Amino acid sequence: MQNYNPVELILAKRNGQALSSDQISWFVRSFLAGSIPEYQMSALLMAIFFRGLEEGEISALTESYISSGKTISFADSVAVADKHSTGGVGDKISLMLAPIAASLGLAVPMVSGRGLGHTGGTLDKLESIPGFRTQYGINEFKALVEKHSCALVGQSEELVPADKRIYALRDVTATVESPGLITASIMSKKIAEGAKHLVIDLKVGSGAFMPDLAKARELAQLLIDTGNNFNQKVKVVFSNMNSPLGLAVGNGLEMIEAIEYLKGNPLRDTAILTSELTAQLLLSSGLASTEAAALDIIDKSVQSGRALDKLEEIITAQGGDPRVLEDYSLLGTTRHKIPILSDAAGYVKQIDSRAIGYALIRVKAGRMKVSDAIDFGAGALLIPKVGSRLEQGEPIGEVHCNDLEAGQETVKLIKAAYALSPEPVPKEDLILEIV
Numbered sequence: 069m070q071n072y073n074p075v076e077l078i079l080a081k082r083n084g085q086a087l088s089s090d091q092i093s094w095f096v097r098s099f100l101a102g103s104i105p106e107y108q109m110s111a112l113l114m115a116i117f118f119r120g121l122e123e124g125e126i127s128a129l130t131e132s133y134i135s136s137g138k139t140i141s142f143a144d145s146v147a148v149a150d151k152h153s154t155g156g157v158g159d160k161i162s163l164m165l166a167p168i169a170a171s172l173g174l175a176v177p178m179v180s181g182r183g184l185g186h187t188g189g190t191l192d193k194l195e196s197i198p199g200f201r202t203q204y205g206i207n208e209f210k211a212l213v214e215k216h217s218c219a220l221v222g223q224s225e226e227l228v229p230a231d232k233r234i235y236a237l238r239d240v241t242a243t244v245e246s247p248g249l250i251t252a253s254i255m256s257k258k259i260a261e262g263a264k265h266l267v268i269d270l271k272v273g274s275g276a277f278m279p280d281l282a283k284a285r286e287l288a289q290l291l292i293d294t295g296n297n298f299n300q301k302v303k304v305v306f307s308n309m310n311s312p313l314g315l316a317v318g319n320g321l322e323m324i325e326a327i328e329y330l331k332g333n334p335l336r337d338t339a340i341l342t343s344e345l346t347a348q349l350l351l352s353s354g355l356a357s358t359e360a361a362a363l364d365i366i367d368k369s370v371q372s373g374r375a376l377d378k379l380e381e382i383i384t385a386q387g388g389d390p391r392v393l394e395d396y397s398l399l400g401t402t403r404h405k406i407p408i409l410s411d412a413a414g415y416v417k418q419i420d421s422r423a424i425g426y427a428l429i430r431v432k433a434g435r436m437k438v439s440d441a442i443d444f445g446a447g448a449l450l451i452p453k454v455g456s457r458l459e460q461g462e463p464i465g466e467v468h469c470n471d472l473e474a475g476q477e478t479v480k481l482i483k484a485a486y487a488l489s490p491e492p493v494p495k496e497d498l499i500l501e502i503v
């Protein structure tokens with residue numbers, strides 16, 4: 069294999085040139101082998117962030133991620149399905165969708181990520197469950213899915229290790245919002261895990277990596293085209309991320325909200341999105357023939373307790389403590405709960421959900437450095453959505469934290485994220501488009 073000078077490749081990308089498949093694959097492989105240090109990979113990521121990737125480069129990057137590990141394939145008779153989100157604030161949909169889908173006859177080998185930039189990650193949320201293991205070799209992962217119809221795991225030394233390392237680096241180098249990098253990261257995981265039916269929850273708005281529908285449509289096209297290059301069909305649901313999703317933002321708090329959902333106490337927005345995304349998988353796999361039929365069986369799975377039983381089965385199978393289903397204190401507690409009170413009256417015109425995500429990193433609900441530990445109990449409960457009416461002194465919510473000073477600073481930042489208008493503001497749709 070040809071050797072390159074990493075500086076020349078960084079320079080080429082910095083100057084806006086396309087890299088060849090061979091150059092991309094060499095760079096990724098050398099990084100994983102340790103001969104390219106993190107500072108050079110970070111420089112390349114920043115150059116990609118500013119200069120972008122062409123479709124051929126994205127496919128080459130996706131291929132290099134996939135071939136950095138092994139791939140799984142399931143028997144033709146198994147309906148293997150998965151959902152992946154492009155990342156949001158308070159986005160705990162996977163925690164409900166996976167057990168619901170698995171309880172309905174789909175096999176869900178969900179390879180997820182950690183918090184990325186201002187957004188939360190499914191793995192961090194799951195790890196708020198004491199003992200819950202997310203690192204598996206490929207054979208163990210497949211066996212878990214075959215036995216329990218679902219496993220929720222992270223990238224590992226055998227499963228897209230290139231994404232594992234580069235994802236963590238992007239998180240702390242402000243190189244997340246690159247459509248090409250997002251596409252390679254998501255599609256490599258889904259192709260490697262063997263998903264046959266895939267729905268992407270493409271988040272749009274202030275808390276998303278794509279701020280508007282035009283940018284979101286471009287990303288959707290890249291996901292669909294890259295999927296086509298690997299024979300992977302992709303369905304995309306565009307969903308509104310202008311308001312944090314549900315009530316909780318923060319790992320243990322989101323886990324509690326997900327458990328409550330499966331106990332039959334869903335919040336309106338999470339219910340709409342969880343049902344729609346799960347319905348897309350049931351329709352794609354032929355387990356339901358109409359959307360109405362899909363929504364009906366999803367509802368029955370939750371109301372009957374089958375989805376909650378499935379979550380308990382998954383937690384136990386992955387080494388977690390199932391007592392969390394009844395004792396939420398096991399998911400992390402904090403010394404302080406600081407109320408966030410509105411300074412004025414008005415209608416919520418805008419919520420800077422990204423600022424909320426970043427503010428919560430101060431109380432350790434997310435990371436500033438790759439090596440930072442998460443405080444699983446830390447986070448916030450946030451009530452209003454765009455269009456809600458707030459009175460002066462009314463609670464916006466509360467911050468849960470162990471560090472009082474950081475918590476007080478977070479309260480200030482969260483308050484500043486809510487812009488009020490004296491005039492009524494229309495409520496926004498949650499589902500914007502499906503392609």
Ligand code: URA
Pocket residue numbers: 153154155180181184249250251253254257
């Ligand atoms: N989810 C991923 O897996 N990767 C990204 O880059 C963004 C969201």
